[in-house]
Each structure stands twice: as C-alpha cells, then as structure tokens.
Amino acid sequence: MDDSKKKSAVGKEEKKEPSNILVQIAIFVSVLFVSNILAMYMPESFPVPAPVWGLLILYFLLTTKIVKLHQVEQMSTFLISIIGFLFVPSGVQLYTHLEIIKSDGVMLILAIIISTIVLLVVISYTAKFIIMISSKIRGNNNASDTQEVNDGNN
C-alpha cells in the first residue's frame, strides 16, 4: 500500500510503464543510424565518433521531450549494466599487442597505470576547486546573476 503511494508521488510523466522492447531498440537504432552518417562527414582532422553523436542526439531528444524517458530507460539501464562484459573482447584485443608489452615491458604498464590515476585524481580535484570558486562568486553576486538571466530572456 505504502509502495503504491510512493510510486504515484514520484512525478506523473517519469514513471510510466516501459515501452515495448522493440520500440526501445528502434529508437536506439534510429539514433545510431543518424549518428553514423554525421560521423562519416566529420573532417579527418577532427573526428567525432558516432557513439558521441548518438549520446548528444538522444540527450537532445530527451530534453525536447520528443523521446520520453520510459521509451529508452529500460534499454539504457540494461546496456550500461553489461558494459563490463561488452568490454571483454576489447581487453582480449591486447593479445595482438603482446609484442609491444614484451618490448617496452613493465615501464610502459607502470606509466599507463600512473596516467590513469593522474587523470582520475587531477580531474576530480580540478572540478572540486572550480565549483568551489564559482559558488563563492555566485554567492557574492547573486543579483548580477539573475540580471544576466533576465537579459537573456529579453
């Protein structure tokens, strides 16, 4: 009883029954079809891969409510949950790179581990500091902040 009450409380449009799985697949396929075409026409010096286009297009379709959340959410949750598995063949691909590992060896692997950790830690802390600074600025200039929004609307 309590559960059903909670569910109805969580917003009307967001909690519909998931669409037919074929409809969900159809949306993913259509987005991929368009994004593959877009990726094909990007200049070679500035590649934007199809999946990145696809992410942007689907995000755009969701924000404009052309695609509703219940039409893609189930498929999206499923796909994200199996990414680790989908990545196994990419990992096995290292089989073809065994020569590189043999020649450059331990130092290369060590450098890769270091670069991974550096990216994680540095990006995390940079974001933390930038948001800290900006919230101070926003806190002090609240009036000018809202003014800017008004200007944009006019």
Next chain:
Amino acid sequence: MAIINNSFFGIFVSIVVYLIGVFLFRKSKGFFLFQPLFVGMVLGIFTLWTIQHLTGASPAAVYDAYWQGGTNNHIGANFLFWMLSPATIAFAVPLYKRNDLVKKYWLELLLALIIGLFISLAVIYAATKAMGLSDKVIASLLPSSATTAIAMPLAAGIGGEPAITAMTCILNAVIILALGDQLVKLFRLQKDPIGVGLGLGTSGKTVGSAKAVQLGSIQGAMASISLVVIGVVTDLVVPIFAKWVGLV
C-alpha cells in the same frame, strides 16, 4: 581450427571467461584482482594463447577466429565490441535525469575538463619523462583521455604509436574498473560526486562511466558529460600541449 572458425566461438569464450570472473569476484567478496572484466581479459588472452600453442596456428589466425569467426566470416566477439556503441548512447539517460546540474554547472564542468586535462598532461609528461620513456611512447600515452577513435589519429599526429594508444585506452578502463573504488577512497574523492563522475568518465571512458552510474545519479550524469566533452577537449588540448613541450 575448423571448430573455432565459428561465429559463436568468440562470443562463447567471452561470456564464459566473464562469468568465471563474476564467480571468482563473488566468492572472494570483491577482491580487486578478480574484477570480472580483468579476469575475463586475462583468461581470454590465455585461452587464445593456449589454442595457438596447441594447434600451431598463427596468432593472427587464432585472433581472427575469436574476433570475427575466421577470415571468411564477419561476426564473432566483434559483435560485443559493436554493442558498445548503443551502450555509449545509453548514457544520455543518466545525463538527462540530472539535467538540473548540467544547466547549473555547464561552464564549470567545461572549464574543469579543459584545465584538468592540461594539468594531467603536464603531470603525466613529467612522470613519464622521469621514468625515461621514449618520446614515441610518451606521445602515445598523452591522448589516452579520449576514446580510441579520437586518440589513435591524434597520437599518430604528435609522433606516437597508435597501437600503444589503443592498448592504453583499453588498460585505462580495466584499471579504473578494478581499482576505482580503492582509488576513490585513497584520494578521498567520494565527498565530491561531481568531481568523481568527471574523473571516472575521463580516465575510464564508458567502463568508468558505468562504474560512476553505480556510485550514484550525480556521478553517472557527470561521467556521461565527460564522455561527450573530453573527446573534443582532448582533440584541441593535446596538440597544443605537444607543441608546447616540443614533441612535435
């Protein structure tokens, strides 16, 4: 060899080695070296290596059988690789669910990725130089914040070896999935969901983002943003940095 020149050989091997990983991970109560993807990768490579040595076939022939069901076939484990495209698109959903944060912080997030990448590149460059790695290897490592499709041509452009870059991108993801939890704790990142999301998405790509989604909705949304933005940022920042340190 005839037996393994079969579309389902690669998919079969991938799923079995991954499930062994899932089993070991559960039995060991989450020991990081038994992370299913890592176990799957090691066992998968070991399987191919064993077949190569038992049959005396060339490494390329064994890999072909795994990847595309033999030279005359087109589908094998590459089907799973192909599925990563729709899986990447799927991150639009966690992103949309926290659209409030995107609207509020888009400028900060963009700046964080640009400045953060510059600092990361400087640290990685200094560390790899100190380790005595060649310029070719260093140039191959620098673009690895982007996905392979962007990173490989970029590496070639600044004098790196694309194969090393591809390997780096793959290992980044495996490392983040195996060590992510420990690293987040070690560097006390967990208090800052926005930072963790961006960090996991940048360092671990789609796999890191899947990890971020598990941590929470903010982390997931931020990782999804970095998937979109970091590619373009890497494309712009890495050549500038390479010129600046004299790699090109």
